[in-house]
Amino acid sequence: MAIESDLIRADMVEAIEFPHLANTYHVYGVPRSIFNETVYVEGAVPEPMFLEKLLEAAE
């Protein structure tokens, strides 16, 4: 999605190396995707659901 839009940037973050971040974002199970630090989704979700969460965070 980052490639699709100049407004989107995407990070892959390895939770074990950054435990303080994993704590901050309450990462217990992975993958856990966080959009604009406010919207969360757990698991490897299908594209439309991922998009829905992204749009939610953009409001």
Added chain:
Amino acid sequence: MPLIGPKDADFLKKEFADKLVAPVRLVMFTQEFECQYCRETRQLVEEIAALSDKIDAEVYDFVTDKEKADEYNVDKIPAIAVLGAKDYGVRFYGIPSGYEFTSLIEDIIAVSEGDSGLAAPTREAIAQLTQPVHIQVFITPT
């Protein structure tokens, strides 16, 4: 000792030869000490770059090259910024091992093609965006 085995290296060489379009820069930020997987990540990045003429590795020090880190919006290490014809905002933080290695390779190819591979409805929805979105995907090595 190489991190990428010979069979995988051959496979990747072929993948890159077949699929890469624009050149890709793997811009990596690391430091000499106090960083758990920096050395391995750097080795991995350099091994990947060696598999294709179209991939270049640039390694910077997070502390002494702070300006560069700020330029690329990098705030933790090890960090890999995957850049193609432009900076699409794709970053990997931590060592990309296991499944994430596949993600890194796929991203290298996608960035090189300049194409997200997303479905048409998704692209249309994203085109309507007016606010920036920062996505962080937390993973663990598998």
